[in-house]
Amino acid sequence: MNLKGKKVVLHDMSLRDGMHAKRHQISLEQMMNVATALDEAGMPLIEVTHGDGLGGTSVNYGFPAHSDEEYLGAVIPKLKNAKVSALLLPGIGTVDHLRMAKDLGVNTIRVASHCTEADVTEQHIGLAAKLEMDTVGFLMMAHMASPEKILEQARLMVSYGANCIYCTDSAGYMLPDEVTEKIGLLRAELDSS
Structure with missing residues (x-):
């Protein structure tokens, strides 16, 4: 690259x-x-x-x-x-935690979910975007899903208001070819503006 x-x-x-x-x-x-x-x-x-x-x-x-x-x-x-x-995992962190972080001056919020469960981030990403925070959708454990599934889940996060997507291999499982395939598809299909 x-x-x-x-x-x-x-x-x-x-x-x-x-x-x-x-x-x-x-x-x-x-x-x-x-x-x-x-x-x-x-x-x-x-x-x-x-x-x-x-x-x-x-x-x-x-x-x-x-x-x-x-x-x-x-x-x-x-x-x-x-x-x-700040990191926020729905089910652990709440919208009240998100508001507290914003009120204290947190600029960027990373709302994380398992790479096949982006739907649980809708409320948190939506609020963060509404609060005009730098809003990151964070897909974890990316070795557990196909490139197409990762793209589908990333698109959900973008539709909720995420302006950036992190896709991580939290377990350290993926080899360079798989990283290239998954990240390459995200880069090709998501708007980078």
Whole structure:
């Protein structure tokens, strides 16, 4: 793939995904220190939430050292250039969590579902788009569906209001040819404007 002349936006997930390795026990000070260092390094987009996204605090997913609201409220005012994103998995995170994140200054919301279950994202993607957030539809576990099924599900997310689609092989199963086939079909069939 030739990226010459293309705009690539880096999106750091370490403060959210790293929560798993730290049993969700990252302190506010650690969160602010890492986020401000990423900001100073020029990272344009930083994801900040519980490891399992907004609303992840539970017996099932783990109790963090601080709430999503506390993390977001501590980090966002400290950033000079970077924008903050949040992950939301319908069934874990709610529209109330989405509104809270927006009110605190979250710019980008990634609404995620299994790659065959995009229909569960309609309410959350629709609200995020209505709130004029940068709204990402996030299809996980892409190794479990055909390229055509992935495209069908991505189109649903776009129809709900997603302005960007992430398609990920969360399990690390796909080889380069399958990645090329699935992402190539999305790029060919979805509007990239």
